[in-house]
Structures are given as C-alpha cells and as structure tokens.
Amino acid sequence: MTHSGDCFLVPGPVRMSDACLQAMATPVMTARGPEFRQVMAELNSGLRHAFNLTPSEPKMKTQSWTGEDGYKVVVVSGSGTAAMEMVIANRFRSNDLVLVPTNGKFGERVADICKRFCNVKHLQYEWGRSFDHYEIEQQLERGCYEALLICHNETSTGITQDAEAIAEMCERHGVAFVLDGITSVGGMPVHPAKWKAEAVVMGAQKCTAGPSGIAAVALSEHCVERIKAIDQQGETGPRYYFDMISALKKGDDDQTPWTPAINLAMGWGAALENLKVEGNETRWNRCATMADGVRRLFLDLGFQLLADDGQRSNTVTAIMYPEGIDDTWRTALKEKYHTQVIGAQDHLKGKMFRVGSMGETPVDEMVEGCKRMLACFREFGHDVPEIDVDAYFA
Numbered sequence: 001m002t003h004s005g006d007c008f009l010v011p012g013p014v015r016m017s018d019a020c021l022q023a024m025a026t027p028v029m030t031a032r033g034p035e036f037r038q039v040m041a042e043l044n045s046g047l048r049h050a051f052n053l054t055p056s057e058p059k060m061k062t063q064s065w066t067g068e069d070g071y072k073v074v075v076v077s078g079s080g081t082a083a084m085e086m087v088i089a090n091r092f093r094s095n096d097l098v099l100v101p102t103n104g105k106f107g108e109r110v111a112d113i114c115k116r117f118c119n120v121k122h123l124q125y126e127w128g129r130s131f132d133h134y135e136i137e138q139q140l141e142r143g144c145y146e147a148l149l150i151c152h153n154e155t156s157t158g159i160t161q162d163a164e165a166i167a168e169m170c171e172r173h174g175v176a177f178v179l180d181g182i183t184s185v186g187g188m189p190v191h192p193a194k195w196k197a198e199a200v201v202m203g204a205q206k207c208t209a210g211p212s213g214i215a216a217v218a219l220s221e222h223c224v225e226r227i228k229a230i231d232q233q234g235e236t237g238p239r240y241y242f243d244m245i246s247a248l249k250k251g252d253d254d255q256t257p258w259t260p261a262i263n264l265a266m267g268w269g270a271a272l273e274n275l276k277v278e279g280n281e282t283r284w285n286r287c288a289t290m291a292d293g294v295r296r297l298f299l300d301l302g303f304q305l306l307a308d309d310g311q312r313s314n315t316v317t318a319i320m321y322p323e324g325i326d327d328t329w330r331t332a333l334k335e336k337y338h339t340q341v342i343g344a345q346d347h348l349k350g351k352m353f354r355v356g357s358m359g360e361t362p363v364d365e366m367v368e369g370c371k372r373m374l375a376c377f378r379e380f381g382h383d384v385p386e387i388d389v390d391a392y393f394a
C-alpha cells in the first residue's frame, strides 16, 4: 500500500495514534481516586512489557509496577531528561565516582547531569565513533567506580552501543550499569534483567509513540536498596520533586507523590497497549526493516552515514549531506514534499540530517518518505539515479 499524506520521520516526538489522542481527551479525574489508580496500573503493566520485564496485571491493587524479576517501574511527570536526573540524583552520593563513555550529545548530557551530583570520569569519543572497550575495561580495572552510565542509543549520531558487552564488563567488575534507553526501549532489544542493569530510562514520545512530557524508569532491587540506604545515611544530594523515596512510597498504591500528568498517563497507557498488541519483537523488527532499508538505499546512492559500521542504530539514521547541500534542503522537503526529518546538533548542524524509524511509523510511510527525499535532492541539483526504493524495504 502506498502512503499518502505527510511523512513524519523524526526520531521523536513521533506521531501518536488516534487511540492515544482519544485517551488523552478523557474528561478530568482526581489524582487520588480509583479511576486514576486504574490508569496507573494499566500504564505500569504496559511499561513492564515495553521494558521487556516480567509481566504484571493491569489492575489496581495488584502491585502492577513490579514483577517476578524484582524490577520496579516508576512513572515520572517530565521528559526523559527528568527521569535520568531523578535516577542520578537519588542513586549517587556526592563522593561517588562514575564512568561515562560518550559518542554524541545525549551521552554528553548524561555526563553533564552526573557532574551536578557526583564525580565523573568522562570518556569522550568522537561523535558517531564506537567506544574503545579496551579503554573502558582498563578504567574499570582501577576498581574506583560506583557505576558506568551510557546513552544506549545515541540519537544525535545514530549509533547504538554494545550494551551486552558493556553489561558483562560491569558485572565482572562489580560496577552498577545505568542506561539512558530513551530511544532504544520499545524500538530495539533491551534486556534490563539479563544485563543486570540497575536502572533504565525511557521517554514516552519516542519508540512507544506516547505523548511528550512523561517518562519512566525501571529500577532493579539492588538499585532500590541502594537508594534507600543512601537516603537513610543522609547522603543523598539535593532534590525534592525528584525524590525517589517519595515515589517508591506511593508506587505500592498505584500512585505518584505529586499531581501526576494525568492525561498524558492515559495517552501513554493507550500507546503501550498498541505495543502490547504489536509485540516487542515485531516492533523491533519493523524498526530494523525501516532503518536497514534507509541505510542500504542511501549508501548505494553514494551518501555517507555518520555512525561506525556495525553499530548503526535501528531507530535513527544519521546521513551526511552531499557537497553543496545544507539544511535549506530540509526546509524544502517539509514545505514542498510534506516530509519531515530532523537536522543535526551542535558542530554537525547543517552537515547532516537524521531519519527516525521508531514508534508506530508504517514501513510504507518510510518508503514514500525516502522517495520524496530523493526527489528533493534531485531538485537541489544532486545527481540521484532512478532507483527501485521499494526493493530496499521488501
């Protein structure tokens, strides 16, 4: 089937389904009554599924936030950055040292947040280059780190870290492993329990196609114990709204400490129900099909991809502009071809564009979007031969 209408191929926020939008249009309810507690239970159960954790019942008063694997999911009213800050602010003491390897903007943001709360060794790799695992191993051998934190899927550069290998190193060295999974959870395999991750963060508006402004964390039993112990010893840094202890106290009751983002929670619950129906693996595969098609198509046409081969992301592809083309192409693509992709950040601004392949985007929309991108490149004078775009996504 050919896609008609706008193509929205941005790596979040992504388009929301009618079910998600309609759920948000539900009339107001109180934050403490049974209606909202039921909303929370459904959301918790959907989150456990998206995080690839053991299931829980979508029913209030059944401890929907936890399951057999011992992980707890905590909903945060705020975007992904808020959830990341909440984990870091509560899990580390000011004298803890953490290791943060980065290869893009969002990893650097993780390092930046950490600097507000603890000591940081920042291993800063060039944007889009793989981490040097030998260097990470050498650092961990020093035995001085409380944790290693990564941005699992670096949206700014389109590279996915080898989380499994890093998890194995962390386990061997007895170091906590924390992931910004904001553009990986729901869009590619993430295994918090298998990787023994202490905390994984996700944002609604990315791979799960929920609304912006709400996020969640999955915390291991050990992480919860450490957070409580640090609090009891009076060693937690300053925080109030983001106090995890308050959130943990309310979780048993399907509640949040402060007035939650009620309508966003309803919308996200509906979006997560769509994910349950599609299934994690089917969604991961759809994202992979779209990203693989985009990569092969543009490489065959002589374009360059920013990220190192072998670690290219299945939820976002960073493509360098050919000589002589800049972001005016993106404006034309939006205005004349009704197709949106996103530009680059910081020093790469105007040098590349990024194509998102996440959420509920149908493959047909990606195929049509690619055809329009190629037409727009031709209009800008770039020599693009006729090519069978559909064949790349078959």
Ligand SMILES: Cc1ncc(COP(=O)(O)O)c(C=O)c1O
Residues within 6 Å of the ligand: 012, 079, 080, 081, 082, 106, 151, 153, 154, 155, 156, 180, 181, 182, 183, 203
């Ligand atoms: C990997 C990653 N981490 C963190 C963020 C920041 O998330 P938010 O804008 O939801 O705070 C983003 C947003 O694009 C992201 O892609």
